[in-house]
Amino acid sequence: MNFFELKTGLSVEGSEIKAYKLDLKGPKHLYLMAGVHGDEVEGVYILKELFSWLRQTDEAAQVPLIIIPILNIDGYRAGSRTNSHGIDLNRNLPSLNWTSEAREKKYNPGVTPLSEPENQYLVKMFDKYPPHLVISFHSWIPMLNWNGKNCQKYADYLARYNNYPVIADIDGHPTPGSLGEFGPQKYNTSVLTFEAPVISDTKGLKEIWDENQTGLKALLCSKLIQSMD
Numbered sequence: 001m002n003f004f005e006l007k008t009g010l011s012v013e014g015s016e017i018k019a020y021k022l023d024l025k026g027p028k029h030l031y032l033m034a035g036v037h038g039d040e041v042e043g044v045y046i047l048k049e050l051f052s053w054l055r056q057t058d059e060a061a062q063v064p065l066i067i068i069p070i071l072n073i074d075g076y077r078a079g080s081r082t083n084s085h086g087i088d089l090n091r092n093l094p095s096l097n098w099t100s101e102a103r104e105k106k107y108n109p110g111v112t113p114l115s116e117p118e119n120q121y122l123v124k125m126f127d128k129y130p131p132h133l134v135i136s137f138h139s140w141i142p143m144l145n146w147n148g149k150n151c152q153k154y155a156d157y158l159a160r161y162n163n164y165p166v167i168a169d170i171d172g173h174p175t176p177g178s179l180g181e182f183g184p185q186k187y188n189t190s191v192l193t194f195e196a197p198v199i200s201d202t203k204g205l206k207e208i209w210d211e212n213q214t215g216l217k218a219l220l221c222s223k224l225i226q227s228m229d
């Protein structure tokens with residue numbers, strides 16, 4: 001499939017944030033993104049591999065698709081969760097329940113919502129290309145955390161392959177300023193936060209990709225994605 005590069009964003013340190021779009025128009029966009037937390041290299045790796053497969057295949061569903069390989073490019077280079085202002089981008093989005101209070105320093109939401117250039121870039125892109133489903137790759141305790149009314153089916157689909165627990169955020173802990181809160185509120189979008197496992201002695205990046213590639217490729221070729229209702 002053919003992708004072209006969208007206008008880049010700029011990080012706090014002035015690095016380019018890359019984004020790519022499939023050459024296909026439509027009102028409902030599928031976003032695949034990673035590196036919101038810069039130290040979560042597992043998610044970045046999965047999306048890198050998935051994107052290189054997408055470029056080579058013609059089997060994937062033909063839907064308007066946008067890829068943001070690494071949103072927090074400064075944090076990725078520095079190996080830090082937060083951006084170069086020390087702010088957690090997944091607590092800085094202007095959700096209704098945004099708060100300036102943080103349980104721990106690593107969840108620092110910033111002084112005001114949407115203060116960070118990386119998130120400003122993301123929101124600008126959402127405004128231009130409205131999201132219908134966002135899959136954001138992170139790493140932590142493996143799970144498929146879904147938000148938004150039509151999202152669970154995507155999580156269930158992937159869980160059949162990787163056996164990760166499917167978690168609804170509705171009854172869980174609120175995460176003010178996260179994409180999972182903000183996306184459904186502002187854009188009525190589904191947000192699937194894909195938590196990959198973290199590298200361990202027994203599992204490297206390649207093994208983490210291997211336990212996920214079949215399911216992710218199948219999902220992207222599926223009728224679920226083709227119809228994205």
Ligand SMILES: [Zn+2]
Pocket residue numbers: 036037040138139
């Ligand atoms: Zn994360």
